[in-house]
Amino acid sequence: MTAADDDLPAPRGIRQSMASLHTWAGLLLGWILYAMFLTGTVSYFKDELSQWMRPELRRLAQIPDQAVVAQRIADELGKVAAGTSRWSMRLPDARNNSVAAFWLTPTRDAGQRAFGDAYFDPATGRKVASRDTLGGDFFYRFHFQFHYMPVVWGRWLAGAAAMFMLVAIVSGVITHKKIFVDFFTFRWRKGQRSWLDAHNALSVFGLPFHFMITYTGLVTLMALYMPWGERVAFKTPAERQQLAAELSGFIQPGRPSGQKVPLASVADMVRQAQERWGQDNVGRVNAVHPGDAAARVAVTRGEVGRVSLSPQYMEFDGTTGKLLTVRESVGAAAETRGVLYALHLGRFSDLETRWLYFLVSFMGTAMVGTGLVMWTVKRRQKLPDPDHPHFGFRLVERLNIASIAGLSVAMTAFLWANRLLPHALENRADWEIHAFFIVWLLTLLHALLRPAKSAWIEQLWAASALLFLLPVLNTLTTQRPFWHSLSEADWVFVGMDIMCWALALLHAVLAIRTARQRAGGRSRRDIDRRAPNIIASGEVG
Amino acid sequence: MSHLLAFMLCLAGFAALAFAMRRHQRDVLGGPLPPPKTYALRVAGGAALLSALGILVTQQGWSLGLVSFSGHASITAGIVYCALAGYMRIRAGALGVYPPERKT
Numbered sequence: 321m322t323a324a325d326d327d328l329p330a331p332r333g334i335r336q337s338m339a340s341l342h343t344w345a346g347l348l349l350g351w352i353l354y355a356m357f358l359t360g361t362v363s364y365f366k367d368e369l370s371q372w373m374r375p376e377l378r379r380l381a382q383i384p385d386q387a388v389v390a391q392r393i394a395d396e397l398g399k400v401a402a403g404t405s406r407w408s409m410r411l412p413d414a415r416n417n418s419v420a421a422f423w424l425t426p427t428r429d430a431g432q433r434a435f436g437d438a439y440f441d442p443a444t445g446r447k448v449a450s451r452d453t454l455g456g457d458f459f460y461r462f463h464f465q466f467h468y469m470p471v472v473w474g475r476w477l478a479g480a481a482a483m484f485m486l487v488a489i490v491s492g493v494i495t496h497k498k499i500f501v502d503f504f505t506f507r508w509r510k511g512q513r514s515w516l517d518a519h520n521a522l523s524v525f526g527l528p529f530h531f532m533i534t535y536t537g538l539v540t541l542m543a544l545y546m547p548w549g550e551r552v553a554f555k556t557p558a559e560r561q562q563l564a565a566e567l568s569g570f571i572q573p574g575r576p577s578g579q580k581v582p583l584a585s586v587a588d589m590v591r592q593a594q595e596r597w598g599q600d601n602v603g604r605v606n607a608v609h610p611g612d613a614a615a616r617v618a619v620t621r622g623e624v625g626r627v628s629l630s631p632q633y634m635e636f637d638g639t640t641g642k643l644l645t646v647r648e649s650v651g652a653a654a655e656t657r658g659v660l661y662a663l664h665l666g667r668f669s670d671l672e673t674r675w676l677y678f679l680v681s682f683m684g685t686a687m688v689g690t691g692l693v694m695w696t697v698k699r700r701q702k703l704p705d706p707d708h709p710h711f712g713f714r715l716v717e718r719l720n721i722a723s724i725a726g727l728s729v730a731m732t733a734f735l736w737a738n739r740l741l742p743h744a745l746e747n748r749a750d751w752e753i754h755a756f757f758i759v760w761l762l763t764l765l766h767a768l769l770r771p772a773k774s775a776w777i778e779q780l781w782a783a784s785a786l787l788f789l790l791p792v793l794n795t796l797t798t799q800r801p802f803w804h805s806l807s808e809a810d811w812v813f814v815g816m817d818i819m820c821w822a823l824a825l826l827h828a829v830l831a832i833r834t835a836r837q838r839a840g841g842r843s844r845r846d847i848d849r850r851a852p853n854i855i856a857s858g859e860v861g
Numbered sequence: 862m863s864h865l866l867a868f869m870l871c872l873a874g875f876a877a878l879a880f881a882m883r884r885h886q887r888d889v890l891g892g893p894l895p896p897p898k899t900y901a902l903r904v905a906g907g908a909a910l911l912s913a914l915g916i917l918v919t920q921q922g923w924s925l926g927l928v929s930f931s932g933h934a935s936i937t938a939g940i941v942y943c944a945l946a947g948y949m950r951i952r953a954g955a956l957g958v959y960p961p962e963r964k965t
Contacts, residue, residue, distance in 0.1 A: 501882075673864075673929050680932055
């Protein structure tokens with residue numbers, strides 16, 4: 321904005337102020353926002369990604385009867401997690417082909433809590449011997465708490481980024497005064513103007529989503545960011561427990577009686593829930609003190625079709641199987657949170673809505689990406705010596721390359737690592753993640769060492785090649801090649817292969833366009849001529 | 862099914878709204894449409910979008926309906942946008958020229 325400052329000695333209007341705010345708020349945390357947006361976008365298909373990353377788990381041709389599966393796994397947990405004070409299992413559904421369970425491991429040390437977890441085959445009830453991986457959960461967790469740092473720090477950083485995003489959205493809307501006149505406008509070959517048009521379109525079309533996702537993102541972690549109200553309102557442990565119960569489906573354990581009584585039929589409990597909520601619409605089964613006379617079991621409702629994450633569950637006496645309570649509503653404040661939380665995660669979606677979420681979120685990613693690139697496009701014209709730009713410009717330019725093109729390479733590398741790392745490797749799941757960060761770091765080094773233009777092109781081509789070859793790698797390393805998935809109607813694997821090719825194409829197109837831009841000197845003169853115009857209009861990115 | 866219908870309605874709605882704008886009338890049709898036609902396009906576009914919202918809300922309820930509508934609106938606006946940009950690109954390529962920048 322320095323040039324604009326020189327041109328406009330008069331007091332700056334609100335649009336100019338908002339333009340600088342938008343530029344700098346966007347830039348400062350733009351790289352983090354881009355990573356949050358992209359990893360968050362793919363997380364809409366987290367469960368599918370997890371299925372792909374555990375190819376040993378068989379595809380479920382149809383959802384098995386959840387009541388039967390629940391009983392089978394409960395029996396198995398009785399052996400695997402004998403003596404535990406609580407266990408919890410997520411039943412298989414349309415998007416999950418396994419039962420994920422965790423349990424508190426009994427420890428002598430009263431102060432210590434340790435969890436065990438495992439995936440179970442719904443058909444046999446046995447633990448699945450699949451490769452050790454975090455699956456799609458890695459991108460999901462990275463999206464709001466990053467990695468290699470304490471979880472709380474990561475969440476604070478994500479919250480700061482989200483606040484900057486909110487500032488950028490509001491200031492962007494104020495800055496963009498011709499929001500309706502320019503609604504469908506794209507001007508080709510106008511350099512900065514074209515970038516701005518694209519950035520505006522991506523922002524405006526997805527505006528309801530962008531605003532919703534940023535705001536609800538903050539709501540998901542509000543208890544961390546603003547704990548004071550809660551601390552003042554709920555002082556005793558009993559009140560805190562009640563709050564926790566209001567917000568989650570995990571019933572609070574009472575004291576065990578010490579008297580051994582086997583667990584009543586879990587299948588019967590799940591059947592009652594199925595009658596109430598629908599055949600395939602049971603989410604989790606949670607038990608406290610299983611095998612004790614004081615056992616309680618909660619069967620929670622699935623998330624499909626209701627825009628709220630407020631828990632709904634039926635609580636049973638664990639020894640008699642008698643229904644104790646049904647919880648289907650929470651207070652207004654808790655329900656507001658439940659709805660906003662659900663809107664962010666989109667887990668209620670049917671397949672069509674999930675794709676809409678994915679695509680609009682992808683537009684959001686592109687919005688942040690174009691915004692970042694525009695910072696350099698806009699300033700390159702005004703550099704005193706374009707061949708030797710100043711340090712700040714070079715820094716932003718290189719960070720852009722690594723955080724945009726480099727992230728594509730690194731995320732694909734993570735999937736390659738999933739297929740290539742030996743199963744016996746110790747801490748294998750961690751090494752997949754290390755591979756992601758090592759590759760990302762390498763792309764940064766590459767961006768620093770190569771000329772900017774070449775770095776862009778080479779990294780985009782690298783991402784394209786890695787994506788294009790991923791289905792080939794999948795063919796070579798698993799029993800589930802593309803044609804096999806197609807004939808089996810295994811849509812998760814088919815979809816994954818097709819998405820890889822589509823994204824490979826996208827990166828190839830971007831690489832080709834970037835390469836072509838090098839030759840075009842015409843548009844540059846064009847921009848120089850128009851530059852004062854753009855600045856005066858106040859529409860600067 | 863309601864998804865497909867809502868999608869088509871949104872697409873038609875945004876296309877109508879785009880053609881109700883002078884810039885796109887000039888770029889695509891070569892000149893402005895008479896005001897009554899422009900007005901009719903604007904009304905038709907708005908009506909199509911509203912009926913898409915109506916269909917989604919009746920089929921899926923307010924909460925899900927609003928979410929789906931927002932998604933369909935974003936995607937279809939993007940498609941109309943890309944179609945217009947693509948059309949201009951192809952035409953410019955065919956003629957070998959780019960239209961002059963209009964003073965705004």
